[in-house]
Amino acid sequence: MRWDDYFLKSGDKFDNFWSSYLKADERNILVILGLGFDPRMTYGYTKLIGYGGKGLRNCLMIEFDEGEHSPSYKHQNLIIKNRRRMENIMPVGSELLNKFIIINPNVSINALDLIKIEDVVSYDDIIIDISALPRSLYFQLIGSLLSKMEALSSVEKACPNIHVIVSENATLDSNIIDEQPVEDATYLRGFASDLDSEATAHLQKIWIAILGENQENQLKKIFDKVNPSETCILLPFPSSRPRRADDLLLFYRQFLFDGLMLDSNNFIYAGERNPFQVYRMIHRTIRHYQKTLKPIGGCRFTISASSSKLLSIGAMLSAYELKSEGVGLIHVGAQGYTIRDEDRLEEHLTETELFSLWLSGECYE
Amino acid sequence: MSELRNPFNLLTAEHITPDTFLELFGPGILDIYSDYNIWDRVNTIQSVPGAGKTTLLRLLTPTSLIRLFENQSLERYRELYSRLYSLGFFSEEGPSVIGVLLSCNKTYHSLEDLGINNVRKERMLLSLLNSRIIIAFLRSLLEIHSLDFPRDLKRVTIRQSSEFSIPSNLRLPCNGYELFTWASNLEKSVMNSIDSFSPLQAPYLIAHDDLFSVYLINPVNFYIDDEKIQKKVILMLDDLRKLHSRQIKYISSLIVDARAPISIWISKRLETLPEREVFIQFSDFVDTDGQLIIEETIVSKGILPLRDHNPPITLETYWRSKSKIRQFKKLLSEIADRRVQLARDVRQTRTNFSSFEICLKSSLDGLDWIKECRRINEIISNRIINTSSNIQKYAKWIEAIDNKEIPLWEKNRELRALEIKISRTPNQRTLINLSRSNESDSIDNDRDLDSSIKNAADLFISKEFGVPYYFGFDQLVKLSSINIEQFLYFSAGLFEESISNIWIGKSFVLDPKDQERILRSRAEELWYNLKFSIPDVDIITSFIDYFGEKCKNETYEDNAPYAPGVTGFGLRKSTYNMLMKNTRNVSYNQFIKILSICLSLNIIEMRPNVKQGNKEWMVFYLNRYLCILFDLPLYYGGWRSVNSGEIMRIIKTVYKKN
Secondary structure, eight states: OTTSSOEEEETHHHHHHHHHHHHHSOOOEEEEEEESSOGGGGHHHHHHHHTOOSSOEEEEEEEEEOOTTOGGGGGHHHHHHHHHHHHHHOOTTOOEEEEEEEOOTTSOOOOTTTSOHHHHTTOSEEEEEOTTSOHHHHHHHHHHHHHHHHHHHHTTOOOOEEEEEEEEOHHHHHHEEEEEEOSSOEEOTTOOTTTTOSTTTTSEEEEEEEOOSSOHHHHHHHHHHHOOSEEEEEEEOSOSSTTHHHHHHHHTHIIIIIISOOOGGGEEEEOTTOHHHHHHHHHHHHHHHHHHHGGGTOEEEEEEEOSOHHHHHHHHHHHHHTGGGTEEEEEOOEEEEEESSGGGHHHHGGGOEEEEEEEESGGGO | OTTOSOGGGOOOGGGSOHHHHHHHOOGGGGGGGTTSOOTTSEEEEEESTTSSHHHHHHHTSHHHHHHHHHTTTSHHHHHHHHHHHHHTSEETTEEOEEEEEEESOSSGGGGGGSSSOHHHHHHHHHHHHHHHHHHHHHHHHHHHTTOOTTGGGGGEEEOOOSOOOOOTTOOSSEEHHHHHHHHHHHHHHHHHHHHOSSOOOOGGGGOOSSOTHHHHTOGGGEEETTEEOOOEEEEEEEOGGGSOHHHHHHHHHHHHHHOOSSEEEEEEEGGGSOHHHHHHHHHSSBOTTSOBOOOHHHHHTTSOOTTTBOOOEEHHHHHHSHHHHHHHHHHHHHHHHHHHHHOHHHHHTTOOOOOSGGGBOOSOOSHHHHHHHHHHHHHHHHHHHHHOSOHHHHHHHHHHHHTSSSOHHHHHHHHHHHHHHHHHOSSHHHHHHHHHTSTTOSOOHHHHSOHHHHHHHHHHHHHHHOOOOSOSHHHHHHHTTTOHHHHHHHHHHHHHHHHHHHHTTOOSSBOHHHHHHHHHHHHHHHHHHHGGGOTTHHHHHHHHHHHHHHHHHHHTSTTOTTTTOOOEEEEEHHHHHHHHHOOSOHHHHHHHHHHHHHHHTTSEEEEEEEEETTEEEEEEEEOHHHHHHTTOOSOSOOEEEOOHHHHHHHHHHHHHHO
16 A cells, blocks of 8 residues: 555644754745635645745645636635635745636536646645645646656656645535536546446446535436446544434435345444545555455445545545556536635634545655 | 335435345336337437436446346245336346446536537547447446446457448457446547647547447447347436537437447436427326327428337326326326335334334324314314304204214315305205205215315315324325425435434324424425526516415415316416417517526426317426425316416516516
8 A cells, every 4th residue: 555654744743744844944835726705725835934944935726717607606706705814814935926817517627737847846745735726626736746746756757745734524514515516417527437337337337435414416427327236325423423323324315225125244434634544444445345355256346425525535546556446437427516604604604623634645655 | 125214315316325225116117118119219308307217227337137037936026027028128048138227417518519520529529429429338238237337348259241331440340348448548538638738739630420330339349258139128328418418419310320239228317308308208208098199290390200219208298198197196196105114113123014004194183183173073063053144054054064974074075165165156945945945955076076176175174273284194195296206305304204203202103283384394495405506596486476476376276276276387288389489579488488497407397288268278386395395286187278478477477577
């Protein structure tokens, strides 16, 4: 497993790590983030520049168009506010760069080439803040950057370190709701493997689903697309809410037990604060099925992450690493998002906890 | 399959095992093909989601056909086998068809946003299709001959027996394994191009110029153990709507032009179609009796050349024709009964649950309702007497109804119908004069209180007194709006309650009140969930709210002018034609857009060519489950006309609100 040994910091340890890391040497960093209405958009960057240290603190802001009917347009004022905030907090000597992409349900998303090697190669550290980025976008960004770094290191060139940071806030997550999921589940570009292949259509399909709240429509769409022979549900446990896993089972009981006819053997568990534990559990599950089903020709795996962004990284890393072994990542996009309790968003910001994952670079060498 | 707790919750046809699938399948749906020559032609099946398209196609795959052939003498499969035999799908030796099912819900769409020109995209699309058609055919070929895929591929030989071009890197003759390897590598190359993290490389190496595979998979080119294949081929392209619109047009025209020596079946959802074409598909091919209309206009629209292409079948239009509605009810009944028999709890408790229909009480007979019915009877009787000028006369009529040997709830219905009739008569003297000519001095119920008034009476009693209205198997069938998935959705809720009752010692027969509670809750949930899939959801919701409230206001007028109630609106044919042709008027375009979204998502239903008052109308009804949300009846028939002025007002109201 590539990330068997991993690097994960959160809370105070996040502060301690980044503070000492940025002060130790001059480091030119590029923070990639999304321009959105989520107040967490600038939270991570503000923290990073607050730790001091020498070097560039550039920011690449990705602006995305969700289509003219996106409910997110109702929150233009928040988007404008975030943009101004970014412009105001940029340190002297650092640049605010922009990129634009269409995320429209009628157009399949292709962010694989959004960031070119020349955009990033001169930096020491690339930090992707996924807090305000749509899932479909950050999966592709991270995958594409990891791939580019592998290509660079294969020709023995120096590569930037790749970090992912995420501002976790359960209250804000519950107040920001997917609007109008697009009609169908699709394999994300870069993570389809051969799951859509006719040549492997006769193989058993295993669906590994990370469960999160209020995703029943999405799960049904994924099920319709994948048509699995077997389903494995990953529940977030342990959790800050001890009954969270039970609540999820109750919520989805009709779908899981009547629709899919699952039993207790179909459930696996991973801590809700550790995406690498998710990664390991998925790995283990895949190896188990591969060994078991090898005599009948093998199988293919589809992973879905209807969960927090933090845990979704674990799913993405598994799919990235095992792509050549028939493991794909599936997603149901939303046409936009809507916010409950908009006036109190900033208040809830204080409950945010930052997580940092180091995915590639010096610490793995 | 005794571990199935609630078989009505089993997900779509694709996810059911072959045995269960055959058990659940109702043979009635095959009647669609009895009027057609289905061989060596392009056949299109289209409908809204859940109407049974994929089910139909799946029936023709090798697994299902073989299973059916092997079990043909079993009672539960006999009729299904017999119908397929008569259509030519079986011979004495077994299945005579190689059904090749290819889903279009795979990757194709992604080709459209590669950074290459359209010509290259089309060629890559052809490469991908060719490879997949060949692979799917090889799999079905082995399966129908009970051979193992991919192990027995080497027993297949391909020799080109007719003139058609093939790519230069494909060498014929070859064996099945070599052909499979060639096609797999081709598919892999295209998919790697789409899915790679690296920039697109050398797309010209994997590009084809035509859909040669539809000629290659002609059975004359194939041999197994050196013996010729004596079967027909049906290539079934499922879910064409999953392609990009540009791809759909391109492939559709290729298929029609190809004049392939095999049958090609296409299934698509109605959202695939451009807005105005949704209306065409509902109206132009079938008249009100379900007969196909072959018109020159079909050809002129470029949709199909008739000699090689059967007119598309829109499943809803087929089932809605008068002669087919009874058949559809029978189909639903068959499907429901089969599901009941698979339920674990029915088997384990040995409940005498012979059919689904018996678990739904269909009348208000019973001790629970006697007291309430008496109370209602008294209230309505007193009301009739108190509001009339001739107390004696009406008292006699009430007495006549009371003396009939019918259940109390039926008497109440007749009383309420009488009340409606009285309120319709401007001069009650007329009603009295009518009655004087009758020796018995009583109103002739059959003549004067027709079924529409009685049906309105049921609704009014329900609304006024909280008596259940939405219950019974007939109401459930109406609620399905000719959609199998919808029927299963509502049935699942009812069955859940029914089997739960068994375990707590109650009767599995559901009381009308419980049925209505469940159906109402399911309807609310369905509408809530559907909103997640509706484009312009706020506009559509406002339109339906407007439409629903209007219907409600007009239904509940005292004299029930549109008995049993208004559940739709009609456009005069001339207004409809004007809307279709006038593409520059913004309001008309907005109206068409709303209607086409509603039609394609089965939120409203269209009845073309309804004759009334010497004119022809296009009538649009609410989906029956939405009628529950507005307390409307489930009958069709009551609708009001809408002219162009009102269309403008509706649009203004709906768009202003949003």
